[in-house]
Amino acid sequence: xxxxxxxxxxxxxxxxxxxxxxxxxxxxxxxxxxxxxxxxxxxxxxxxxxxxxxxxxxxxxxxxxxxxxxxxxxxxxxxxxxxxxxxxxxxxxxxxxxxxxxxxxxxxxxxxxx
Amino acid sequence: xxxxxxxxxxxxxxxxxxxxxxxxxxxxxxxxxxxxxxxxxxxxxxxxxxxxxxxxxxxxxxxxxxxxxxxxxxxxxxxxxxxxxxxxxxxxxxxxxxxxxxxxxxxxxxxxxxxxx
Numbered sequence: 001x002x003x004x005x006x007x008x009x010x011x012x013x014x015x016x017x018x019x020x021x022x023x024x025x026x027x028x029x030x031x032x033x034x035x036x037x038x039x040x041x042x043x044x045x046x047x048x049x050x051x052x053x054x055x056x057x058x059x060x061x062x063x064x065x066x067x068x069x070x071x072x073x074x075x076x077x078x079x080x081x082x083x084x085x086x087x088x089x090x091x092x093x094x095x096x097x098x099x100x101x102x103x104x105x106x107x108x109x110x111x112x113x114x
Numbered sequence: 115x116x117x118x119x120x121x122x123x124x125x126x127x128x129x130x131x132x133x134x135x136x137x138x139x140x141x142x143x144x145x146x147x148x149x150x151x152x153x154x155x156x157x158x159x160x161x162x163x164x165x166x167x168x169x170x171x172x173x174x175x176x177x178x179x180x181x182x183x184x185x186x187x188x189x190x191x192x193x194x195x196x197x198x199x200x201x202x203x204x205x206x207x208x209x210x211x212x213x214x215x216x217x218x219x220x221x222x223x224x225x226x227x228x229x230x231x
Binding site for chain 2: 002035042044090097098100102105108
């Protein structure tokens, strides 16, 4: 158990819908990363937040957005869902934003878009 | 941008034998970290080993060791005395440590390791 929690574990929805994925980082971790794992794209970085502020953006679609709240939990919002958005979405957290800080991964949320 | 390449989509090894997984990367940076992550069927991402680019000594964690060749931009993972529990997808990953650079992980496409009893 990494100490990072993600809810829900599984999510099944229809095209065009909107969903919210939630991540609670390890206690004391200020930095949160979101990654997407799909058959087509592999594992890719979406976005990073550090202490409530957006720190870095990767290949995140405009239909996707995220935020980190004062209690440091983070949410990833996916809207106008398409079949290709079906994937495993990971959240990871680290203590700070240093390169030597290990990233601890949550168990992931598996999203299926029908 | 940095890229990470794993050219072996699948590998197999006999239990108790040794296997080496390959990884190459491309970067113009001099300061970075390299990682191997294991993803078993549970899909949990588990850190296996990490290497700091400025360290010439290869990292070792029990049965896992790396061969880091900075000039060749190569970072292979050796698993000794393979066990059934080692069966998983293995990902090589890169992380910049240059000042001002983002800290996300860039992953390779993975190598599926099968351990044969």
